[in-house]
Amino acid sequence: MSQAPSRTVVVLAAGEGKRMRSATPKMLHPLLGRTLLGHVLHAAGAVSATRTVVVVGHKADQVRAHLAEISPGATPVLQAEQNGTGHAVRIALDAIPEATGTVVVLNADVPLLRPETVEALVAAHELGGRGATVLAAEVPDPTGLGRIVRDADGNLERIVEERDALPQVRAIREINAGIYVFDAALLREALGKLTTDNDQGEEYLTDVFGLLAGGGHPVGVFVAADAQETLGCNDRAELARLRALLRDRVNTAWMRSGVSIMDPATTWIDVTVTLEPDSIIDQNSQLRGTTTVAAGAVIGPDTTLVDTVVAEGATVLRAHSIGAQVGPEATVGPYSYLRPGTRLGRKAKVGGFVETKNAELGAGAKVPHLSYVGDATIGPKSNIGAGTIFANYDGVNKSHTTVGEAAFVGSDTVLIAPVEIGPGAYVAAGSAISKNVPPGNLGVVRAQQRNVEGWTARKRSGTVSAEAAEKAQSEGAESAG
Structure with missing residues (x-):
């Protein structure tokens, strides 16, 4: 030899x-x-x-x-x-x-x-x-x-x-x-x-x-x-030309391997990315670093994934993700931001205008709207209402929040870590929770509502609000009469 x-x-x-x-x-x-x-x-x-x-x-x-x-x-x-x-x-x-x-x-x-x-x-x-x-x-x-x-x-x-x-x-x-x-x-x-x-x-x-x-x-x-x-490059214009040529080479190779790229001219895929056949990459998307996308997943349009794992059948729409794991059939977006340490279970959902960091969502868990979830574990089948904030940072330390299986957190709630919401527990909308809510309990933190009679007429006299209030009161009086 x-x-x-x-x-x-x-x-x-x-x-x-x-x-x-x-x-x-x-x-x-x-x-x-x-x-x-x-x-x-x-x-x-x-x-x-x-x-x-x-x-x-x-x-x-x-x-x-x-x-x-x-x-x-x-x-x-x-x-x-x-x-x-x-x-x-x-x-x-x-x-x-x-x-x-x-x-x-x-x-x-x-x-x-x-x-x-x-x-x-x-x-x-x-x-x-x-x-x-x-x-x-x-x-x-x-x-x-x-x-x-x-x-x-x-x-x-x-x-x-x-x-x-x-x-x-x-x-x-x-x-x-x-x-x-x-x-x-x-x-x-x-x-x-x-x-x-x-x-x-x-x-x-x-x-x-x-x-x-x-x-x-x-x-x-x-x-x-x-x-x-x-081809070599001597200036940034030539570098941009090489980048476009490499983009076309990379995209062509992936398409020929069975990946659907809807608009190759606006899709940028790093040479270190891995895609499986029958994944779909929609327009204006960037896949960077060690990102992997499994079969049946749909990425984009308008999505950036960096060092992110997307499992089979998942959908990531108009989102930005760094160092996250998106589970099978999970959905992300639009306008979501997944930060490092985010892990979504099967069929979990992170909806519009939601930011997550070091957060784990169990199978079927949902954070549908306008929320921040940091340093948290959310159990399977739980629902986090719109406008919920996981207050994980006290200015010095970061603490963890746990939401148990099938728990329900109402809208406009603040969960002040460290705190635990037990399985099957509910949190009333508008609450600021700083103590544990045991399994099956309802956590409520609200001041009693008080209505100040005649306030608009006295404090906002001559405004359209005052006119509308006076009209409604007159109509109400006539109805009562």
Whole structure:
């Protein structure tokens, strides 16, 4: 059985990205669930590398911290002064002198790159026994990009940066995608021969191809099947374009897997989201983070779910949810806000203008209207009336409220935690409950009503209210007469 080849991945993420005009390093800008760097590292995962090195530079501490979160096995290497891509790769290889075999180099700003493409690129390089292979693409407008220059037989001759290209080279539409595979030993040798004799005065990694070809080593070009995969971004307008392209790719894949997306142009789904066939995503909806949606669930329109689990047959309409669990056949919305720790049981309901936080609703429990439920457990089949507030915070501590099975809380009620409403208990509308209500009891907290006779005539004389009252009193007197 042959031994798997030794492979090293080097990701170039040291650039400042001045045109982004951002305090955030360019490589850390988000794109549907991952940063630019995160997308590239995900694609690089197809290589099954022995080691991964990420070259950092601009705001290196921020990039290192992010790297520790998303890829703790990767090694950051500092390029203190950005003297070109060749310089960056040389620094990376100096940090890992044990690296042999295949070296894969990727720029960190090509988030549409597919793992399958990287895998095919590396396979073509290794099967061909090449010294170097470049990923290329045919594009309608190559402005700003390096060109692939081939010889009369169609073989790679050299890669020319646009700044250094003559007019006939600039007319070439086959471009360098900034993704390369090298033989480690040949790469180390060639990097030592690079010069800064170019328009930018930098060490170009692309010059390695010309050096290897001139030395008689085989170099090759692997053309991407989809040129969009090779698109990078230099400013926020280009980032927005990539985001839209990725949105379309993600939505198309989900629709072909059996998910109904009613308006793909207004539906944004992170690459980290999971959807089951026969789920329905209506227009103007955003699904982010680790959100999962089960079969038969309906999301939207106008809904945002972040790190939310929606079970089969549930409906979430015009709502915003973060870190919640929506149970089977439960209903949410419209205009609801589910905050972290919310858990809805089977057929539970959170209705219009309701906010929940760290709240558990049992099967069939209902909070239909205009309520706040914080730090609470609501038993199965209980009903919470309109305008109810679970007063969970006293300014220092947060306390818990429990509402038992099949309890009924009347409208405009305040439940002052910690308090417990027993199973089958009732709370009268307009009450402020601060003591437990035992099972089967009615809790009432109300002052006795008092009507002040003739108040409107005395205090609001000459108003439409006074006129209406006088008319009603006169009509009542005539009826009585």
